[in-house]
Amino acid sequence: MTASAISVENLGKRYVIGHQKSKDDGLRHALEQLARAPARWFQRGSVRATRPAKREFWALRDVSFDVKPGEVLGIVGRNGAGKSTLLKLLSRITAPTEGRIQLEGRVASLLEVGTGFHPELTGRENIFLNGAILGMTRVEIKRKFDEIVAFSEVEKFLDTPVKRYSSGMYVRLAFAVAAHLEPEILIVDEVLAVGDAQFQKKCLGKMRDVSARSGRTVLFVSHNMGALANLCDSACWLEKGRVRQVGPTRSIINDYLTQNGPSRDRVLPLASLPRTSGGDGRLKLTGIEWLSDFPLRHGEPMRARIDFETYSAIEDVTIGLGFANIEGTRLLTYDSDFVDGTRPTLRQPGRHSVVVTIDSLPLAPGVFNLDLGGKSSDNHSLDYLPGAAQLEVIPGPSTPGSIVRPDGGVRLSGGWSWDIAEEPAVLPA
Amino acid sequence: MNRLVIEADRTERQYWRDLWRYRELFYFLAWRDLLVRYKQTVIGVAWSVIRPLLTMLVLTIVFGKFGHMPSPGVPYPLLVFCGMLPWQFFSTALSESGNSLVANTNLISKVYFPRLVVPASSIITSFVDFSISAVFLALLMIWYHFTPAATVFLLPFFIALAFALSFGAGLWIASLMVHYRDFRFIVPFIVQFGLYISSVGFQTSSVVPAKYRLLYSINPIVGIIDGFRWCILGASQPLYLPALGLSLAATILLIITGLRFFRGTERTFADII
Numbered sequence: 001m002t003a004s005a006i007s008v009e010n011l012g013k014r015y016v017i018g019h020q021k022s023k024d025d026g027l028r029h030a031l032e033q034l035a036r037a038p039a040r041w042f043q044r045g046s047v048r049a050t051r052p053a054k055r056e057f058w059a060l061r062d063v064s065f066d067v068k069p070g071e072v073l074g075i076v077g078r079n080g081a082g083k084s085t086l087l088k089l090l091s092r093i094t095a096p097t098e099g100r101i102q103l104e105g106r107v108a109s110l111l112e113v114g115t116g117f118h119p120e121l122t123g124r125e126n127i128f129l130n131g132a133i134l135g136m137t138r139v140e141i142k143r144k145f146d147e148i149v150a151f152s153e154v155e156k157f158l159d160t161p162v163k164r165y166s167s168g169m170y171v172r173l174a175f176a177v178a179a180h181l182e183p184e185i186l187i188v189d190e191v192l193a194v195g196d197a198q199f200q201k202k203c204l205g206k207m208r209d210v211s212a213r214s215g216r217t218v219l220f221v222s223h224n225m226g227a228l229a230n231l232c233d234s235a236c237w238l239e240k241g242r243v244r245q246v247g248p249t250r251s252i253i254n255d256y257l258t259q260n261g262p263s264r265d266r267v268l269p270l271a272s273l274p275r276t277s278g279g280d281g282r283l284k285l286t287g288i289e290w291l292s293d294f295p296l297r298h299g300e301p302m303r304a305r306i307d308f309e310t311y312s313a314i315e316d317v318t319i320g321l322g323f324a325n326i327e328g329t330r331l332l333t334y335d336s337d338f339v340d341g342t343r344p345t346l347r348q349p350g351r352h353s354v355v356v357t358i359d360s361l362p363l364a365p366g367v368f369n370l371d372l373g374g375k376s377s378d379n380h381s382l383d384y385l386p387g388a389a390q391l392e393v394i395p396g397p398s399t400p401g402s403i404v405r406p407d408g409g410v411r412l413s414g415g416w417s418w419d420i421a422e423e424p425a426v427l428p429a
Numbered sequence: 430m431n432r433l434v435i436e437a438d439r440t441e442r443q444y445w446r447d448l449w450r451y452r453e454l455f456y457f458l459a460w461r462d463l464l465v466r467y468k469q470t471v472i473g474v475a476w477s478v479i480r481p482l483l484t485m486l487v488l489t490i491v492f493g494k495f496g497h498m499p500s501p502g503v504p505y506p507l508l509v510f511c512g513m514l515p516w517q518f519f520s521t522a523l524s525e526s527g528n529s530l531v532a533n534t535n536l537i538s539k540v541y542f543p544r545l546v547v548p549a550s551s552i553i554t555s556f557v558d559f560s561i562s563a564v565f566l567a568l569l570m571i572w573y574h575f576t577p578a579a580t581v582f583l584l585p586f587f588i589a590l591a592f593a594l595s596f597g598a599g600l601w602i603a604s605l606m607v608h609y610r611d612f613r614f615i616v617p618f619i620v621q622f623g624l625y626i627s628s629v630g631f632q633t634s635s636v637v638p639a640k641y642r643l644l645y646s647i648n649p650i651v652g653i654i655d656g657f658r659w660c661i662l663g664a665s666q667p668l669y670l671p672a673l674g675l676s677l678a679a680t681i682l683l684i685i686t687g688l689r690f691f692r693g694t695e696r697t698f699a700d701i702i
Contacts, residue, residue, distance in 0.1 A: 093541050
């Protein structure tokens, strides 16, 4: 047996930009080319030379690394660094343009929770369907069925169509199926971003078990630095499609966080940030501008204007702002309907903006992730940008009543007063 | 331990082994489609019977009563239904498998499995409809006190042929649909025209002039429809061998080219879809 479970050599993936809209595509063009083929035979060369070159884009280039059996490798990188492309190549969803991958053993990949779940089918039926899609045999699924159900905690709703499930139940069931796969190599994308904290913990524990107990190799992508540090032996930092650094998780995370330091600009454009989840295209957050002191000051008023565009009429809009720590755990959420429940209805498509004011910023000095989002009345996500920017909070002249620390702890205003006995007293036991 | 090597510009050697490993997925995808199909409908599976029944009634009235199409030796509804059976199978299999890749976009872009499973399993789904209709045909024959010919034992051959023809054509449409959604509009046309162009509503030998018969039989489904009638209804529907030969040749051609085209484009499905 060779030393590595996963061995990647000079891997590259090229995409053609604007493929869908390009004039060179589409049926009409294909037919035209076909019709002109006879003419082309006579004037070969000249026609071909005049064809415009398509714009190319390397999502991944010259990527090489090895993963030892039983190792848990974390992959970090900003949005668009090529993490998802790498996982897609490793899980054979798409083929590489150049390079070579060698995998020792059965591979299972989990790029999304509940792939192939059908809303009309019951939980029970979906366990079988999803298991089969992930590569389990019917016998295997039957054998593990009870275990899966127990892990998912949805026993009571097994015969209910999953479209009636809460999103938490849905995710739990989906992860339960995936967690009971028994591959030698497991590839996991940011699937833990969903689900509540307690379940996240359970999943992380399960994944840890997978690698520690049975010597399985795990490849894990996450923006949650806490989870990465917790789970991974080593990490690989991708930047602009290339490997920037491979090494022990702690040092990679440190370097990565230092490099991707806090934003220095008062105006932050949001329109072109990649969207990974949520949003139905009716609303797009386009920018945020800080109107108060910048960098933000601990204990001081904070004011910011959030600009967004709508493309159709939307009822009961809420814009939300949140601060998370570097590990991605949300510390503070402030939605526009929080104080008085105001949710405007935006009848006209166009540019809108909303100004948010916090009288006294409770965040302790440090670096935080800014989360922004918009939703409509039915809690339907219109746009969501977790970690839109990193912001530094610097000390201010005053100390606010309550303080939110980066570890999630809150110092409240108020106090404790003690009443301590001065004389010894004999108490009935 | 099985080793997997992925290299640029090389088709995987593992493919056929993988297809075997994922054989249960054929069953599960077909099972899902069947389970889901009649959810939230009132009469459910009855639709599988009602659809061919209504088409048969319409054809019987239009062709038989108004058009006075001849049907020597057999009740006209039986003639129509024997033609409907393979046609309905072919047309639903073609549209379903043609649409199947695009309909399963979420799977294709998120999980690996041999993509061939998708169009293949949608043909299995259509085959279930076919079986239900076949039972209905049996009832219709009992109603007319019609004893099937001895040749009915050759029917499995023609069923297999219809299966293969739909699969070959379905592979083409499915992979073309990934690139060109135009086929979403083209396929319904093929299906609509095909019903009238093919010999569903009439008997080929008594309607199509002999000198055009060979030309007419280029449509590969004609040979299959005639074959069905010959098997079930017997000697009154003589088998025209050149038509059968053409169907066979077209089927083999479509399967071979379809598989090659599908395998060739398969690697890029996830990028384009």
